[in-house]
Amino acid sequence: MNKPPKAPKLRPRFWERVPLQKMSPPEWEALCDGCGKCCLNKLEDADTGEMVFTRVACRLLDDETCRCTHYEIRKQIVPECVVLTPQNIEQNAYWMPRTCAYRLLWQGKPLQDWHPLISGDPNSVHKAGVSMRHATVGEMEIPVEDWEDYAVDDDRI
Numbered sequence: 001m002n003k004p005p006k007a008p009k010l011r012p013r014f015w016e017r018v019p020l021q022k023m024s025p026p027e028w029e030a031l032c033d034g035c036g037k038c039c040l041n042k043l044e045d046a047d048t049g050e051m052v053f054t055r056v057a058c059r060l061l062d063d064e065t066c067r068c069t070h071y072e073i074r075k076q077i078v079p080e081c082v083v084l085t086p087q088n089i090e091q092n093a094y095w096m097p098r099t100c101a102y103r104l105l106w107q108g109k110p111l112q113d114w115h116p117l118i119s120g121d122p123n124s125v126h127k128a129g130v131s132m133r134h135a136t137v138g139e140m141e142i143p144v145e146d147w148e149d150y151a152v153d154d155d156r157i
Contacts, residue, residue: 015117020105021086028086031105033115033125036066036132037097037157038084041139043148044095051095053157054150057136066131097157099130 008026011018015031023031039061043052060068060078068074074081082092089106096103101111111118114128125131137150 015101015105015111020089020102023086030117031101033099033101033112033131034066034122035097035099035125035130036061036063036136038100039066039068040132040136040152040157041147042095043151052148053097053152053154054147055132055136055152056139056142056147056150057132059139061132061136063132063134063136063138066126066133099157 008024008030010024010027010030014023014027018027020028036057037053039058040053041056041058043054044050045052057063058068058078058081060070060074060081062069070077075083082088084092084096084102089102093103093106099112101115101117104111112128112130113119114124114130116122116124118124121127126133142150
């Protein structure tokens with residue numbers, strides 16, 4: 001019988017002590033709370049630069065788990081997907097959700113109480129009602145010109 005792979009060892013409360021650029025790959029990945037918000041299509045006002053999130057999700061987002069169905073090869077399938085890294089966080093933090101751990105830590109702010117690293121529960125983001133679970137529509141179902149009809153007017157984003 002094959003054993004499941006061991007969870008990577010993370011340094012205790014690493015997010016409070018380790019700069020983003022010094023985190024190990026497993027630590028970097030552990031920052032994702034699984035809300036699914038970064039996988040929502042966004043509209044940007046060309047004049048003001050204002051970013052508006054829509055409920056129209058990337059075709060790879062699983063609406064139940066709020067995780068990418070092809071995470072390891074997402075960039076190959078969706079070339080416009082931004083693979084967030086410590087090296088490009090500065091250029092991309094502006095469009096990340098306000099509750100995103102990557103954005104919060106980049107801004108020098110603490111993680112939310114419901115973040116799985118704080119709560120110890122991988123489902124705490126869903127229990128807190130801040131994920132996009134069961135709240136998205138697939139981008140293949142909605143013509144691009146109608147995306148603004150699906151704008152998210154929600155302070156959680």
